[in-house]
Amino acid sequence: MAGRTISEKILARKSGRPVHAGDLVVCDVDCALGTDGSVPMALDYFKAMGGERLRDASRLVFALDHYVPPTSAQTIGLHHMMRDFAEKHGVTLHETGAGIGHQLIVETGRALPGGLVVGADSHAVTYGALNCFATGIGSSDLAAIMLCGRIWLRVPETILVVLTGALPHGVFAKDIALALAGRLGADGAAYQALEFAGPGVATLALEDRLVLSNLAVEMGAKNGIFPADAETAAYLQGRTEQAFEPVAADTDASYIRTVEIALDQLTPQIALPHLVDQVVPLADASGTPIQMVYLGTCTGGRLRDFHQALDVLKAGGGVAPGVQLVVTPASREVRDAMAADGTLDALVGFGATVVEPGCGSCCGTCGVIPGDGVAVISTANRNFKGRMGNAKASIYLASPAACAAAATRGVVTDPGKVSR
Amino acid sequence: MTVLRGRARLVGDDVNTDSIISSTRKRESLDPQVLKQFLFEHVDPSFAASVQPGDILVAGKNFGCGSAMEVAVTTVLGAGIPAVIAKSFARTYYRNAINNGLLPLICDTSGIQDGDILISDETGAIRNTRNGDTLRPEPLPEIMKAILGAGGLVPYMRKNGDFKHGDFKL
Numbered sequence: 001m002a003g004r005t006i007s008e009k010i011l012a013r014k015s016g017r018p019v020h021a022g023d024l025v026v027c028d029v030d031c032a033l034g035t036d037g038s039v040p041m042a043l044d045y046f047k048a049m050g051g052e053r054l055r056d057a058s059r060l061v062f063a064l065d066h067y068v069p070p071t072s073a074q075t076i077g078l079h080h081m082m083r084d085f086a087e088k089h090g091v092t093l094h095e096t097g098a099g100i101g102h103q104l105i106v107e108t109g110r111a112l113p114g115g116l117v118v119g120a121d122s123h124a125v126t127y128g129a130l131n132c133f134a135t136g137i138g139s140s141d142l143a144a145i146m147l148c149g150r151i152w153l154r155v156p157e158t159i160l161v162v163l164t165g166a167l168p169h170g171v172f173a174k175d176i177a178l179a180l181a182g183r184l185g186a187d188g189a190a191y192q193a194l195e196f197a198g199p200g201v202a203t204l205a206l207e208d209r210l211v212l213s214n215l216a217v218e219m220g221a222k223n224g225i226f227p228a229d230a231e232t233a234a235y236l237q238g239r240t241e242q243a244f245e246p247v248a249a250d251t252d253a254s255y256i257r258t259v260e261i262a263l264d265q266l267t268p269q270i271a272l273p274h275l276v277d278q279v280v281p282l283a284d285a286s287g288t289p290i291q292m293v294y295l296g297t298c299t300g301g302r303l304r305d306f307h308q309a310l311d312v313l314k315a316g317g318g319v320a321p322g323v324q325l326v327v328t329p330a331s332r333e334v335r336d337a338m339a340a341d342g343t344l345d346a347l348v349g350f351g352a353t354v355v356e357p358g359c360g361s362c363c364g365t366c367g368v369i370p371g372d373g374v375a376v377i378s379t380a381n382r383n384f385k386g387r388m389g390n391a392k393a394s395i396y397l398a399s400p401a402a403c404a405a406a407a408t409r410g411v412v413t414d415p416g417k418v419s420r
Numbered sequence: 421m422t423v424l425r426g427r428a429r430l431v432g433d434d435v436n437t438d439s440i441i442s443s444t445r446k447r448e449s450l451d452p453q454v455l456k457q458f459l460f461e462h463v464d465p466s467f468a469a470s471v472q473p474g475d476i477l478v479a480g481k482n483f484g485c486g487s488a489m490e491v492a493v494t495t496v497l498g499a500g501i502p503a504v505i506a507k508s509f510a511r512t513y514y515r516n517a518i519n520n521g522l523l524p525l526i527c528d529t530s531g532i533q534d535g536d537i538l539i540s541d542e543t544g545a546i547r548n549t550r551n552g553d554t555l556r557p558e559p560l561p562e563i564m565k566a567i568l569g570a571g572g573l574v575p576y577m578r579k580n581g582d583f584k585h586g587d588f589k590l
Contacts, residue, residue: 024561024562024563024588025588026583026585026588037443037446037489038488038489038490040450041450041490041491041494044450045573045574048574048578049573049574049577049578050577050578050581067447072447072448074447074448074449075447120488121487121488122486122487122488122512136488136512137488137512137515138488138489138490138493138512138515138516138519139490140490140516140519140520140572140573140574141515141516141519141573143573143574143577144573144577144583147577147581147582148577148581148582148583150582150583152563152583152588154561186434186482186485187434187481187482187485187508187510190482190508190510190511191511220482220485220510220511222511275434363438363443363487364442364443364444365443365444365447382436382486384436384438384439384486385439385462386438386439386442386444386462387438389444391442391462
């Protein structure tokens with residue numbers, strides 16, 4: 001029998017069967033996230049399924065993140081409905097302003113190595129950075145988990161992504177993810193797992209790995225998983241009391257495809273409107289006028305991202321006239337850290353509009369909406385037409401540093417070349 | 421297998437869920453009967469008004485990519501569309517479709533034109549009445565047949581309360 005990939009081994013553990021790619025399995029779910037974007041429908045499905053009691057409330061987390069702050073009677077109503085349900089059934093609920101659900105799952109140690117964590121939101125793949133099998137589901141699947149604690153999954157084939165070398169100055173995790181999306185295409189990993197490996201992994205901070213796992217779904221992947229190492233353990237230190245057992249791939253595991261990325265050869269990348277796989281070297285788009293710069297989201301809204309952006313803003317002497325800079329920390333923990341080390345004041349000093357932690361402008365459900373004809377450069381993961389709430393805006397995706405570089409010049413600019 | 425007869429409505433490759441129904445719309449209502457008037461509003465503003473019950477969506481690759489929001493399935497069903505035929509689906513859309521009883525069929529759709537009348541038989545084969553072409557969609561795994569057969573995940577769970585082992589082949 002051939003060896004197993006990380007995904008195969010985790011799903012074997014969670015289903016209690018010796019599974020391989022292609023098998024259908026029923027798995028126990030360690031933790032499931034629902035947001036104000038998905039829980040309201042899940043509660044309807046749960047009731048319609050005859051659900052009265054939760055199978056295990058301790059395995060559920062609700063986050064109010066898509067409508068923050070709520071700006072209509074309807075969205076306030078959805079929040080109240082979720083609060084009432086969470087209180088009645090004993091579900092952990094993160095209030096508005098606590099942050100993006102995905103970031104909170106990671107920060108609160110709910111995504112642990114070797115585990116199976118799902119989220120009723122496509123970017124639940126983010127937690128794969130912590131060596132857990134993490135995938136996005138819809139509201140109906142969440143309702144079934146609420147009822148029986150389990151989910152059926154097809155065990156995915158795995159694409160091995162081998163990272164070698166280390167990133168050069170001015171090139172960041174987002175550039176790796178965009179380069180990969182450009183290479184694989186928007187459905188290049190459909191129904192499959194991405195497993196990151198190679199000596200380059202050790203050079204990436206946990207916050208960098210979250211960026212790569214987060215973007216996995218933009219290639220159609222079911223999950224994007226990393227091996228666990230000292231960096232993983234260090235991040236989880238103090239975030240969980242729970243024991244966990246990391247999973248490594250067998251040396252004779254079988255992969256459907258291997259893709260190698262030499263980090264030291266990588267240059268800044270940019271995704272052009274309106275598709276995430278419309279990726280070109282940033283130099284090719286250099287000089288494109290930009291009117292709005294967005295720093296935030298579950299891809300690029302962490303402390304490390306804001307530090308990288310601030311370095312470039314300082315080097316470039318601040319924000320160019322006519323450019324709107326909008327900042328949305330991914331969580332309160334991130335915002336507090338930004339406040340403590342002066343990052344927040346510095347960004348405000350450069351004229352940034354700071355929005356309460358949450359999904360913000362990313363999917364147009366709250367936050368600052370771009371105007372007609374506006375070109376936005378964003379640290380987010382999606383640039384679909386209308387994504388940020390206005391179908392007449394154009395969205396470019398790039399690293400936090402590249403977004404900051406565009407802010408300093410008012411045009412797409414290589415962050416490595418920004419100086420006063 | 422459900423027997424279908426309907427008019428093909430063509431959409432392209434990489435249609436994301438936000439373009440099926442804008443996430444800004446679901447802020448105000450989750451009711452498919454309300455949302456259906458905004459179906460594909462940014463792709464084809466005339467779509468919602470011209471859709472007829474029984475119409476079949478015909479797509480290219482990666483249909484339903486992006487957000488996992490389930491209104492992108494319930495709104496399609498709300499408009500009376502019973503099935504989507506595509507070269508491939510994004511996995512969350514595919515799951516949501518099965519769970520809600522929207523039939524997701526995978527086959528080569530490149531020969532289908534907008535307005536073609538498509539008829540499926542009990543074997544699942546789809547005949548294009550314009551040119552007589554017959555398409556044979558990929559067979560569904562047992563668990564998906566069981567969920568679709570029950571009418572979706574809600575009736576399936578109402579009946580079983582859990583996933584039934586007999587619905588899986590291992």
